Amino acid sequence: MKEIIKQKVLETKKNLVLEEISKIFESEGFSSVKMQEIANRLGISVGALYKLFSSKEEMYYAYIEYQIHRFHTLLLQKCSTSSDPKTCLQRYVELKFEVFASKRKALEDPVVGDPLFFVKMNTQKNDPAKPIFGFLADLFQRLDSVEPLKEKNYMKLAYLFNAFTMGYVEYWIHYGEKLDENAARVLEAFLEGMKA
Numbered sequence: 640m641k642e643i644i645k646q647k648v649l650e651t652k653k654n655l656v657l658e659e660i661s662k663i664f665e666s667e668g669f670s671s672v673k674m675q676e677i678a679n680r681l682g683i684s685v686g687a688l689y690k691l692f693s694s695k696e697e698m699y700y701a702y703i704e705y706q707i708h709r710f711h712t713l714l715l716q717k718c719s720t721s722s723d724p725k726t727c728l729q730r731y732v733e734l735k736f737e738v739f740a741s742k743r744k745a746l747e748d749p750v751v752g753d754p755l756f757f758v759k760m761n762t763q764k765n766d767p768a769k770p771i772f773g774f775l776a777d778l779f780q781r782l783d784s785v786e787p788l789k790e791k792n793y794m795k796l797a798y799l800f801n802a803f804t805m806g807y808v809e810y811w812i813h814y815g816e817k818l819d820e821n822a823a824r825v826l827e828a829f830l831e832g833m834k835a
Contacts, residue, residue, distance in 0.1 A: 653691055656681060657705040660698065665742050669699055704767040710738055711771050718774075724781040725826070731775065732804055732822035739808045740818040772797040787835040796833065803829050 659681055663672055674695055678685045692698035714734055718727040775797035779788065790796050804825060811818040 649691075653701070654705070656683075656688075656691055657702055660702055661706065664699070664702055669695075674698075706738075706742075707767045707771070710734065711768075711774070713738075714771065714774065724778040724785075727778050728775070728782070728800070729822045729826050731778075732820075732825050735804055736807070736818050736820060736822065739811075768801075772801065775800060786830070788830075788833045789835050790833060799833075800829055 660677065663677060663680060674688060675685055677698075678688045681688070688698075692701060714731060717730045717734060721727060721730075772794060776793035779793040779796040779800075782788065783791070783793070788796065790799075807820050807825065808818065810816075
């Protein structure tokens with residue numbers, strides 16, 4: 640029991656620190672900030688910071704994982720008021736664009752500039768986005784019963800949809816236009832190619 644309590648305290652501490660680290664990375668980026676600066680801003684020692692994260696890279700992966708979990712929680716909240724899969728897919732697009740637009744500085748960092756960054760992270764770090772893909776796959780399966788789709792592998796559809804919407808984000812990052820695409824239009828463009 641003592642070990643469980645100790646683990647919960649550590650997780651809570653990590654989440655509080657990640658909340659503050661999120662503000663730092665999203666206002667200043669990742670590469671330019673040193674561990675000492677982060678510790679100073681958090682009001683803790685560098686040693687205490689290294690007890691939570693063994694390296695700056697581990698901290699960044701934890702930050703991304705934390706943001707993915709937050710996104711999943713928000714998505715479930717936004718979809719809790721609707722049983723319509725199409726509405727929930729549209730809310731996914733809206734939320735994705737909103738979240739990425741609010742994190743521009745963090746996304747401009749050279750570390751994340753690697754187009755395969757999220758793919759690499761998912762394969763190296765136990766796929767933190769898996770629950771989101773599972774949720775999307777379930778939505779596509781439900782949608783398929785109403786509007787038949789060509790692809791019957793719903794998990795594959797979830798990954799394709801993620802990549803399709805990510806294309807809008809990447810374009811926005813590289814060309815600087817506003818990320819205010821119409822979510823309904825984006826969803827319809829994807830579904831048009833997937834209709835049976």
